[in-house]
Amino acid sequence: MKKIAILSGKGGTGKTSLSASLILAFCDRTKVTALDCDVESPNLNLLIKGQEVRSPEMVFVDYPRINEEKCNFCGRCARVCNFNAIVIMKKQKKTMIWDDLCHSCGACLELCPEKAIEMKPFSVGEVRFNQFQDTRIITGESDIGKMMPDPVISKVLSYVSDEGINIIDSPPGTSCPVVKSAVGADHAILVAEPSPFGIHDMKLAMELLEELKVRYSIMINKSSGNDSEIEKIAANSDVSILGTIPFDFKGAEYYSRGEIERYYEYFKVQIDQIAEALAKELSI
Numbered sequence: 001m002k003k004i005a006i007l008s009g010k011g012g013t014g015k016t017s018l019s020a021s022l023i024l025a026f027c028d029r030t031k032v033t034a035l036d037c038d039v040e041s042p043n044l045n046l047l048i049k050g051q052e053v054r055s056p057e058m059v060f061v062d063y064p065r066i067n068e069e070k071c072n073f074c075g076r077c078a079r080v081c082n083f084n085a086i087v088i089m090k091k092q093k094k095t096m097i098w099d100d101l102c103h104s105c106g107a108c109l110e111l112c113p114e115k116a117i118e119m120k121p122f123s124v125g126e127v128r129f130n131q132f133q134d135t136r137i138i139t140g141e142s143d144i145g146k147m148m149p150d151p152v153i154s155k156v157l158s159y160v161s162d163e164g165i166n167i168i169d170s171p172p173g174t175s176c177p178v179v180k181s182a183v184g185a186d187h188a189i190l191v192a193e194p195s196p197f198g199i200h201d202m203k204l205a206m207e208l209l210e211e212l213k214v215r216y217s218i219m220i221n222k223s224s225g226n227d228s229e230i231e232k233i234a235a236n237s238d239v240s241i242l243g244t245i246p247f248d249f250k251g252a253e254y255y256s257r258g259e260i261e262r263y264y265e266y267f268k269v270q271i272d273q274i275a276e277a278l279a280k281e282l283s284i
């Protein structure tokens with residue numbers, strides 16, 4: 001079993017089109033499980049168009065709730081909360097909890113002298129299950145307005161298969177959800193585009209992967225034919241470039257219409273070369 005995380009320093013670089021293309025490139029030779037961890041904007045299954053195979057599973061997080069009839073408004077819970085998620089208004093005898101700030105650590109619950117706090121489960125997202133040929137596609141999606149992607153990502157990753165390869169479509173950027181989805185991967189592919197913003201954000205993602213000690217390589221997307229700056233950065237960091245997909249209107253049109261099979265056929269030479277290089281890297 002191998003876990004491959006597909007990352008990009010910034011959104012819109014082509015991470016999901018590569019994830020979907022790799023599913024098509026590998027699905028005839030090994031068991032593939034695709035895990036969409038871009039839970040704030042999951043679109044891998046929109047491209048692959050797998051059929052739903054079982055009902056979605058909701059993801060819950062426990063948040064504290066204060067029973068004001070038992071509470072003495074001492075403020076201890078607010079003082080122990082490292083995330084300023086609780087406010088106690090002693091004079092008004094009122095309590096407030098901001099779920100978006102709460103990390104469900106349970107410290108307030110443990111330290112309340114009146115046992116006035118209970119943890120209650122609240123939905124923060126769901127996980128959906130689709131199938132494309134023999135490939136399972138596990139998609140996480142955060143509830144709108146909920147800023148709690150990590151528990152949804154953890155639930156998606158609980159479906160990593162111990163057979164074949166797992167393709168993990170990570171969120172863009174370098175924030176905590178990216179760390180969550182990439183940590184422990186056998187290999188990461190950093191999708192980069194040769195624009196000034198693309199190169200800037202690629203360097204940040206490289207620093208992150210080095211910090212996480214995840215082995216990785218770079219794939220250049222939307223190449224104009226002159227990728228010398230990315231090549232120089234990769235060479236200086238001793239990172240290999242798995243392959244290149246050119247900037248091309250026809251390919252972009254297939255992608256924007258969600259026609260991933262045509263996109264794959266159109267760039268088959270380049271994508272198969274990336275898949276081969278990856279297979280060699282991972283000894284698949």
Ligand code: SF4
Nearest residue numbers: 071072074075077112
């Ligand atoms: S620690 Fe308990 S008793 Fe004190 S303010 Fe918080 S909920 Fe109320």
Ligand code: SF4
Nearest residue numbers: 081102103105106108
């Ligand atoms: S569970 Fe932890 S993070 Fe949440 S309000 Fe209580 S102390 Fe703060």
